[in-house]
Structures are given as structure tokens and as C-alpha cells.
Amino acid sequence: MTKKKMIQFDFSKSGIPEGKLKPEPFPLANEGWRDLPFDKEGVATIKEVAKKFSEKFENLIVLGIGGSSQGLKALAQVLLPPKIKSRLWIQESPDPKSVAALLETFDLSKTCLNVISKSGNTIETTTLFEHFAPKFDKVQMVVTTEEGDGKLYAAVREKKLTHLPIPKNVGGRFSVFSAVGLFPLAFLGVDIDSLLEGARKALSNPENAHKNGLLHYLLNKDHGKTISVMMPYSDCLYDFGRWYAQLWGESLGKEGKGQTPLVALGPQDQHSLAQLFLDGPKDKVVTIMTVKTHAKDPLGQLLLREASATAQALHEKKCPCVSIHLDDLSPQTLGELLMSYQIQTAFTGHLMGINPYDQPAVELIKRRI
Amino acid sequence: MTKKKMIQFDFSKSGIPEGKLKPEPFPLANEGWRDLPFDKEGVATIKEVAKKFSEKFENLIVLGIGGSSQGLKALAQVLLPPKIKSRLWIQESPDPKSVAALLETFDLSKTCLNVISKSGNTIETTTLFEHFAPKFDKVQMVVTTEEGDGKLYAAVREKKLTHLPIPKNVGGRFSVFSAVGLFPLAFLGVDIDSLLEGARKALSNPENAHKNGLLHYLLNKDHGKTISVMMPYSDCLYDFGRWYAQLWGESLGKEGKGQTPLVALGPQDQHSLAQLFLDGPKDKVVTIMTVKTHAKDPLGQLLLREASATAQALHEKKCPCVSIHLDDLSPQTLGELLMSYQIQTAFTGHLMGINPYDQPAVELIKRRI
Incomplete structure (x- = not known):
């Protein structure tokens, strides 16, 4: 297994100094x-x-x-x-x-x-x-x-x-x-x-997943960021956003707590939701996700410039923003990405004092069908 | 043109008594x-x-x-x-x-x-x-x-x-x-x-669009409902939700105001976001949209029962809910639906004292590309 991580996190526009992102070790449960x-x-x-x-x-x-x-x-x-x-x-x-x-x-x-x-x-x-x-x-x-x-x-x-x-x-x-x-x-x-190799890589390097969880936890609890926007700049990552929405929403949305996940897509939602993100209520933290291989292609270069411009505009409007750069769209990178978000979600549940593995309220609908 | 409207609104689970939903006439601008x-x-x-x-x-x-x-x-x-x-x-x-x-x-x-x-x-x-x-x-x-x-x-x-x-x-x-x-x-x-016939029908009967706008305005301003969930129970209406998200988010998200639109899909998001809607923060109003012709088919009947169960569960958990019933998925009904939401958005901008037709913040991104 190569040691190199295929996913880089950039917390510099998050509004929380990196020095504060020092998560305690996460007790391993029987998961x-x-x-x-x-x-x-x-x-x-x-x-x-x-x-x-x-x-x-x-x-x-x-x-x-x-x-x-x-x-x-x-x-x-x-x-x-x-x-x-x-x-x-x-x-x-x-x-x-x-x-x-x-x-x-x-x-x-x-x-x-x-x-x-x-x-x-x-x-x-x-x-x-x-x-x-x-x-x-x-x-x-x-x-x-x-x-x-x-x-x-x-x-x-x-x-x-x-x-x-x-x-x-x-x-x-x-x-x-x-x-x-x-x-x-x-x-x-x-x-x-390869997919599983990527997943194992995330498990052996959970630091950034923990940091991102802590960041979202702090932004929600102390700074009123009640909405977490997942905004990949790659058409084919939209359903990743919907997977994330389920994981984040259903795992952490209980006991009156939980940060609402919102899926956006770049650049499409620059022409849709970005106006609200920049000029509306300051209740959001936005994750901008890009793919490095886009740099090889003139169309892809525009996509990367747009992602960077959006992150910069959010930062200037004081909307916290995390950038995640994927090396590519390979099975290995995707495995690392999805496992990283599972780790982040479990860790954030731990910080919130929430059991991330149940979904008690869903029963309320089932009983009425 | 038939007089019958193809879209029925049900505000009974919205938490706002119908008596309070009496919008003032909307001054016609040059739109x-x-x-x-x-x-x-x-x-x-x-x-x-x-x-x-x-x-x-x-x-x-x-x-x-x-x-x-x-x-x-x-x-x-x-x-x-x-x-x-x-x-x-x-x-x-x-x-x-x-x-x-x-x-x-x-x-x-x-x-x-x-x-x-x-x-x-x-x-x-x-x-x-x-x-x-x-x-x-x-x-x-x-x-x-x-x-x-x-x-x-x-x-x-x-x-x-x-x-x-x-x-x-x-x-x-x-x-x-x-x-x-x-x-x-x-x-x-x-x-x-037919599509345009439906649109004309909405223009000639704007009352429910105005009521729904007033309802969302009141729930946002006075009751902390900062998120508007659009949740159709029909796979093919997902992109309608995304169109709504653009219309609502980009038109009204300015000057620190605006309600964040969130697209959900029934029943898929019963198994994803519903846990958060029911048991998480009480910051949402949910629109459940159904199609009456589903009643003709055993599979569709399950879909309708699920929509009704979700509306009921939301109501019991004190999450305000609007139900919208479409007669069918014809061009005429869709024309009425989309025009109805354009009317609602313009009207809500009027209530908020916001110009719903510009998008000033988007320029901030464009200048940085």
C-alpha cells in the first residue's frame, strides 16, 4: 500500500485557527x-x-x-x-x-x-x-x-x-x-x-477526518453554522454529496441537535445558491471539493479557477470554507474519501455525545404507513 | 381554458391558522x-x-x-x-x-x-x-x-x-x-x-401562491424556520426541487436575509434526512408534494401512504408542513406549478422588502475567476 494520501484538506479559510483543531484521540468502539x-x-x-x-x-x-x-x-x-x-x-x-x-x-x-x-x-x-x-x-x-x-x-x-x-x-x-x-x-x-485499499488508507490516517469533524462541531456549536454545504466541483460527485447528506443528517440529527447537510454542485450552484451563501444569513460552512487531474485540461482549468474564486469570495464574505483536493477520481481515492467521511461522522457524534448509529425518529413514519 | 386548478395546497399542518394567511394584494410591477x-x-x-x-x-x-x-x-x-x-x-x-x-x-x-x-x-x-x-x-x-x-x-x-x-x-x-x-x-x-395554458392558469389564480409565500415569510421571520425543504414524492420531480432551490435561494438570499432551500426526495430521504427533520433542530418548514394519479397503481398507493405518513409525523413533531397535491404530471400541471412558484417568489420578495430579480453577490465570484 502506498503511504501517500490521495486527499488533501485545507482549513485555512475555515475561520478557526489550525492551532485550535487538535482533536482528542477517538476511543475505538466495536463498530x-x-x-x-x-x-x-x-x-x-x-x-x-x-x-x-x-x-x-x-x-x-x-x-x-x-x-x-x-x-x-x-x-x-x-x-x-x-x-x-x-x-x-x-x-x-x-x-x-x-x-x-x-x-x-x-x-x-x-x-x-x-x-x-x-x-x-x-x-x-x-x-x-x-x-x-x-x-x-x-x-x-x-x-x-x-x-x-x-x-x-x-x-x-x-x-x-x-x-x-x-x-x-x-x-x-x-x-x-x-x-x-x-x-x-x-x-x-x-x-x-483499490477501493478498499483507499478505505484502509483513511483508517490508518484519521487525523484530518477528526479535524474536519471538530471544525464542523465548533462552527455549529459556537458560531451558529447550522448548515453544512457539500459543494464538489465535479458533476459526477453530486451523488457523493447526497451520500454525505444521509450520513451526516441521519447520524447526527437527533435530540434537537444536528447540522443540516446541503448538497450544492460547482459551478452550477454558483448560478443558483451562491448568492444566498454569500449575502444571505451567515449560518453555513461550505466544503469546496476539487479534483487535481482537472488541471490537465483547459475546460478543467476553468473549473478549478471557479472553485478557487468561490472559496475566496466565501472567505471575503466571512462564510467559513474548507477546501478538499482529490488527487483524482480513481477507486482508491474514492475509497479514501468515503471512509474518511464515515470516520468524521462517527467522531463528530462522539464530540456531540450522540449515538451516530441509530435513527429512532424514522420509526415514527414507518408506524404510520 | 378549463377553470379547474390542477394543484391543491393544504396548509392545515403548517402551524399557522388559515385565518392568518390573508395576503394583501400584490402590486403588479413591470415584470x-x-x-x-x-x-x-x-x-x-x-x-x-x-x-x-x-x-x-x-x-x-x-x-x-x-x-x-x-x-x-x-x-x-x-x-x-x-x-x-x-x-x-x-x-x-x-x-x-x-x-x-x-x-x-x-x-x-x-x-x-x-x-x-x-x-x-x-x-x-x-x-x-x-x-x-x-x-x-x-x-x-x-x-x-x-x-x-x-x-x-x-x-x-x-x-x-x-x-x-x-x-x-x-x-x-x-x-x-x-x-x-x-x-x-x-x-x-x-x-x-398546454404548458403555457397551465402557466396562465397560475397567473389568473395567484391566491395560493401568495398564501404559501406569506406562510414561508412568517415561519422564517417569526418562528425561526430558516430552511425550506422541498420534498416531492415522485422521482421525476427532483430537478423541479433544484429549480425551486435556485429560484428561492438566489431571489431572496440577500441583505443578510433569505430562507435556505433544501431539496429532498420521498421516500428516499425518509431513509436519509427525515431523522434530522423530525428529531433535529426545529428550523425547517417542509413541503410534501404528491401526484394524485399515483393512486391508480399499487406501487403508487404505497408512495402516497408514505407521503401522508411523513406529513403526519412532521406535524406530530411540530415541524410545519405544507402539502401540495398535483392532479398529474402533465405539461399543463407542470406549467401551473412552475409559474405558481415564480409568483410565490416574487410575492415573498415583496413581503421581505427585497428585490427578487438581482444577484449582486455572484459578481464577487465572477471577478475572481
Whole structure:
């Protein structure tokens, strides 16, 4: 493994002096998501199943929502070339119009169906599964769920479907490095070993993730920055922003606390939300994310100049801003990025005295459906 | 024109008694966007040009950003069937990876290039135009810009390109019912007459738009609701949310004021942001948007039950919630919806004592690029 980090943080425009960003060491809890990148046996199984199914089937339909879709979407949007991306469809919602579009687009006989739900009882996913299952042969289906008493695991046993487990001690929104993310990506040819190598790199160098967590914690608690804007300057990182929004919002939004995540995209949102960021209420901290390889291309150079101009304008308007520079858009860098944000989120929960792994209020909706 | 409105507002869970929602009449200013749906001659020209170009070319590439893309994206996402949607590519950012994907996907010889910029000087769009123009014959190009001294209008005159005007008194983010939105939609076969009929309906019945504006104004000013969440329960309305975010954020975010727009999607964000909405800081008002035709389909019925459960849970947790029910996803309903939000935004600017038509802070970024 190379020692070089693929992600550089710049806190100089954050409004908090670097000297104050000295996080205490984070007590390691028994959190399964930290172990996923080291699970050689689990990864070998996933690769084997992916190979078997991709040899037989061209396309992949994923049924999953929330923790079972967001991380995969984030990675797929970056890592899949257009022609391969067109072979993946992630159906999250029981939206009749999307489902109709899916059926119009895909030849199901050439398609593998991967159904993903941590609990196996997610109503959107089980409803979609009931709708889709009769259209597929059982050798076309892979079910990713935890072993237990969920509906999906019952279907696995009853119909003898191919099953990939999600460990019990891995929460849904922290599950991207389990079969949830890895099976679809491996099916579509992504180098998941490099992805996991990046994730291990983040785990072995958590300092900047902790610093960024402390920074956001201080800006929220002491400086009224109730909104955290994630603004990548790369079209394909928009879904990373949405993954971040789930991780940050659902992990930390409880007991009346929590900083609201807002996804913006550069430069599009310079022409949309930037007016508000610069001249509206001073309630935001903005993360500007850029990709260094853009410097190789005249169009990309404009993109980098715009990112830098936005960071500078925010700084002048006294809106705190963190810049994160990615070396490239490789699986390794993405692995490091996503794992870094998982570390940051867990650490910030620790600072806030919040359990980042539950989501008690969501039950309130479920009981009313 | 039918009298029946296609959009119903429900303010009963907003926390503000309906008796208090009595907006004063709104003084009509000289705002060009209100006239667009009545411009018979302009629309006839757009249809004629669209017919001519769509007879010759299969695909459409639009270069445009902000006000020149968001409204079109919002409508295209709803109104174009998948096969037709695949014939449209909207390139907003000078992102080298997206541009490469576009060139890999489209056969340029079968493609019409529509370049859109109100001023004609938008740096992302003019840079992309310089990049793309040499790859197209001039009979393939349509330029949508205002007459004046912009770079794009200079190119129109110099190269004798087909030109569609944007009236000077129509601001970018209020321009969806001009050639900006209408030409691409007409090219791709959307019934723009119905779209405009819906827009006229909203103009003739502005009461609910005014009420919703007053409601959001009061909740922001008096009740600390600094964030306005737009949460449609329909996958294809996500880009409507992003259009709303631009309209609301850029029009009203100035002089230290402005309510931050946040786009969520149901039910996906029940598994992402809902935990924060229900149990986090009480700084949000949520708009839940549903589509009545979903009731015809078992999958859609689940979607409607989920929307209703979320509204109920928000209400129980004392988070104010507005429900908006769309009759369907037709051009007419969408026209009414978008125009209704333009009215609401202008009206809310009037209540706030803010000019909703400028964006002074954005210049701060432009000067630094």
C-alpha cells in the first residue's frame, strides 16, 4: 500500500485557527464498518459471486433505498464509464413512472436482480421485490441482507436464492464497503481491491477526518453554522454529496441537535445558491471539493479557477470554507474519501455525545404507513 | 381554458391558522416573465424553428447553466419519456469528464446544438461554445440569448446563426417560459401550448401562491424556520426541487436575509434526512408534494401512504408542513406549478422588502475567476 494520501484538506479559510483543531484521540468502539476493508474472505466471496453472475448477465438492477443505495450511487456515478453506467439501474422508490421506465429500458432476460436491505424488511424494497421477483428466474437473483428474521432472508431460505450477508454490527448508512456496494461494483468491473485499499488508507490516517469533524462541531456549536454545504466541483460527485447528506443528517440529527447537510454542485450552484451563501444569513460552512487531474485540461482549468474564486469570495464574505483536493477520481481515492467521511461522522457524534448509529425518529413514519 | 386548478395546497399542518394567511394584494410591477405565456407571436416562432430543426436532427445538446438550464431540466425530467430523454443532453459545467461522456454518447452529425445564455457572456457557456462550435456546422446551431452586446449575440450576427431572443425584462431564473425552456421542449415534442395554458392558469389564480409565500415569510421571520425543504414524492420531480432551490435561494438570499432551500426526495430521504427533520433542530418548514394519479397503481398507493405518513409525523413533531397535491404530471400541471412558484417568489420578495430579480453577490465570484 502506498503511504501517500490521495486527499488533501485545507482549513485555512475555515475561520478557526489550525492551532485550535487538535482533536482528542477517538476511543475505538466495536463498530463493524471499520473492519469491512480487512475482510479478505468476505471480499473473495463477493468477487466470486460477481464473476459468476456477470458472465451470465449483462445488466444489473438493484432494488434498495437509503443505506442500501446511496453509497453505491455515489461510487457508480464516479467510477463507471457511460456505457457501463447504462447497464446499471438502481430502483429506490416504488414510483410507478420510474418502474415503467425501467421496464421499458431493460431486457430482463439479460439482467441480474440484486435486492438489498440490511433488515430485509424495508417496505419500499420488499414491495418492489414482490413486484419484480415473478419476472425473474431464481438463478438471476442475488439477495444482500443480514441473516435473521427479515422477509428477504426468509425468501433466500425458502427459494434457495444466492445470498450475500451484511454483518449485524454494520449500520445501513455505513455499509458501502460491504456487499451492499461491493457486489454491484464488482459485477460492473470496478477494481474493488483499490477501493478498499483507499478505505484502509483513511483508517490508518484519521487525523484530518477528526479535524474536519471538530471544525464542523465548533462552527455549529459556537458560531451558529447550522448548515453544512457539500459543494464538489465535479458533476459526477453530486451523488457523493447526497451520500454525505444521509450520513451526516441521519447520524447526527437527533435530540434537537444536528447540522443540516446541503448538497450544492460547482459551478452550477454558483448560478443558483451562491448568492444566498454569500449575502444571505451567515449560518453555513461550505466544503469546496476539487479534483487535481482537472488541471490537465483547459475546460478543467476553468473549473478549478471557479472553485478557487468561490472559496475566496466565501472567505471575503466571512462564510467559513474548507477546501478538499482529490488527487483524482480513481477507486482508491474514492475509497479514501468515503471512509474518511464515515470516520468524521462517527467522531463528530462522539464530540456531540450522540449515538451516530441509530435513527429512532424514522420509526415514527414507518408506524404510520 | 378549463377553470379547474390542477394543484391543491393544504396548509392545515403548517402551524399557522388559515385565518392568518390573508395576503394583501400584490402590486403588479413591470415584470416580463408574467407576459411570456401570452406571447403568441414569440411562441409561434419558437415552434416553427423547433419544427425545422427537429425534422433535420434527432438529438439535442443544450449548453447552458443556472437560469438557462434548471427550468428546462425540471420540465424535461418530468415530461420526456425515457427514449426521448436519451436524445437530450444538457451540459452545464465545463467538466472534462461530462464533456467526454457526451462526446462518447452522441453522434454530433445527427445533433442540434442549442446554446443558451441570457447575457451571452456566461463564462461556462461561452467556453463550452468555443469548445463545441468547431464540431458543428452552422445550420446545426440555435443560439438563445438577448439582443445586445453579449459574446453570443455577436456570434449570431457574425456567423448568421439561428437566433431566439430572451426579452430584456425577463431574468434568467424566471425565463423557463421563454425560448430558454420552450425551444428544447418543442424540439423534443412536448406540448408547449398546454404548458403555457397551465402557466396562465397560475397567473389568473395567484391566491395560493401568495398564501404559501406569506406562510414561508412568517415561519422564517417569526418562528425561526430558516430552511425550506422541498420534498416531492415522485422521482421525476427532483430537478423541479433544484429549480425551486435556485429560484428561492438566489431571489431572496440577500441583505443578510433569505430562507435556505433544501431539496429532498420521498421516500428516499425518509431513509436519509427525515431523522434530522423530525428529531433535529426545529428550523425547517417542509413541503410534501404528491401526484394524485399515483393512486391508480399499487406501487403508487404505497408512495402516497408514505407521503401522508411523513406529513403526519412532521406535524406530530411540530415541524410545519405544507402539502401540495398535483392532479398529474402533465405539461399543463407542470406549467401551473412552475409559474405558481415564480409568483410565490416574487410575492415573498415583496413581503421581505427585497428585490427578487438581482444577484449582486455572484459578481464577487465572477471577478475572481
